[in-house]
Amino acid sequence: MNSTADKMFGHSPVFTRALNAARMVAGTDAPVLIAGEPGSGKALMAREIHAASRHSKGEFRVIGCAGIDACQLEAALMATANGSTLYLDEVADLSLETQAKLLHFIESVEARHSGFPAVRVLASTGTDLMARQLAGQFREDLYYRLHVVPLVVPPLRERGDDIVLLLKQFTADLARYHGRKAPRYSVTARNLVKQYRWPGNVRELRNFCERMVILMPGAIVQPADMPPEMRRDVAIAKQSGLFSLPENGIDLFELEGDIIRQALSMSGGNRSKAARLLGLTRDTLLYRIQKHAIET
Incomplete structure (x- = not known):
């Protein structure tokens, strides 16, 4: 389904800043660690980066890290073709054994293709990966391999x-x-x-x-x-x-206009009733309607 669900969509300042940062890093081959709450759009951001990168014509390969064992991960990594983007979904869920396999894969790719990696590595996490690393639950060397460019998808x-x-x-x-x-x-x-x-x-x-x-x-x-x-x-x-x-924060002027429009809508356009809903006199409401250029 070609829809809003298939792409990053929004105009709020906090979202626009995150999306612009993703598009800037897309032009490089640097590993990216995408953080964000469940459902916030981490995978979509990874796809945005892939689509704007030099790997865009290659495969966007997703590996779900939850519950995967070392053998399964190794097989999935070996099947990753050159020229593709590798997206590691919820990388914090990898066991220490599977983390070692991933680290070896990244090091081997970089060694074979110095300068421009043949596989672009993107990873996501819904938990504080640094806290897990400090607690000994995530390898420090792998953390710094992935944490080259951190991006955060803002919650809704x-x-x-x-x-x-x-x-x-x-x-x-x-x-x-x-x-x-x-x-x-x-x-x-x-x-x-x-x-x-x-x-x-x-x-x-x-x-x-x-x-x-x-x-x-x-x-x-x-x-x-x-x-x-x-x-x-x-x-x-x-x-x-x-x-x-x-x-x-908020735009107080915009908020006032929105509240007045809501009062007018709830009162069916009756200005006297709308004024009562807002605790205003009718003349004060008329002044504010004019101030906000609200059509009634």
């Missing part, structure tokens, strides 16, 4: 500008894929989506969109239609305070 909760953008794009893509009419999201449902922590990151958001496309084709999604964990998570967050400032 830090990409506030991208959440609704991805919500709309995933919904449209998946509706086409399943041959169904795309559902729409009410203002309160979109607010719930923006306030949720998304522990499963982009993968969880895509799964949510697919669920809505299948169960509510063409309907307007309301908070009551959304998963209980989303409603519960936001309710718990609200108990700790009226508003939680994101780590990357």
